[in-house]
Amino acid sequence: MQAVFPLTFAALLFSAGVYGVLSRRNAVLVLMSVELMLAAVTVNLVAFHGLVTTDVGDPLLSGQAFALFVMAVGAAEVGVGLAIVLLLYRNRATVNVDDADLMKY
């Protein structure tokens, strides 16, 4: 398989995630964009695992092991992130990230 295709897929997912993080107002939608970026990273890790396997070999399967770690950390991140969003909603009655500007100035 050509290495260009999975890497292009990852770049597309990551760019879409960056756009979502910068432009979305709802905090839950920002979290979804972060999930897209994490998925892009895991695709890259698995693709580079395959690339390294053709060159020098990867006896520790480090690409796939790291992708698994990234998935677990992403699951933990979305749990804590949603708890923070719920706390923000309870205290300020909004999930608009532009309104959470208490420490801005």
Add this chain to the structure above:
Amino acid sequence: MSVPDLFMLGALVLGGAAALLVVTARNVVHAALYLVVALVAVAAAFLWMGAEFLAWAQVLVYVGAVVVLILFGLMLTRAPIGPMAQHNENRKFAVAVSVGLFALLMTLIVTTVGDATLDVTPVRVADLGEVLYVQWAFPFMVLGFLLTVALIGALVLARREEGEGPLPDEGPDDARDERERAPASSDVTSAPGSGDAGQQIGAP
């Protein structure tokens, strides 16, 4: 172009379109459902690259758990369901940044990787498990500890504490007070517990 390339191209097109819809959809629930498609496409890409365990873990963890958690988050925060403006004033800046980033990444990928090929022989789950529980054992335990801490932390954060700020879903108290006061002032003979009868008698 070989058959695995075509499969990967299909995952690229489907997942890329779904990802773009996730960040541009005007309906928040539609965005969450497009996220399902994007994450399933990522799982398909894992399968085509020979990472079978990761593909099914992706389906279970992300499509099964994380998206449901996000939908619960949307419901609990009473996000306005339905089409509405979800973007802030940074939109042009965000488009410029993400398109520039994509162009930079594609230039780097094409110049450095070129036409290199991937080894897509499937990694057996038994091999991955053996490596994970022997060579990666300590990072794996740290990961379990991190998940436990994150779970407890999320519970502590989301728990409602005594005397915390006003609840946004409680209406003004005036309406309830008027409802309680109305039967008492309508008729002096209405005993407690017979509010309906008292109201009917006292009604003009």
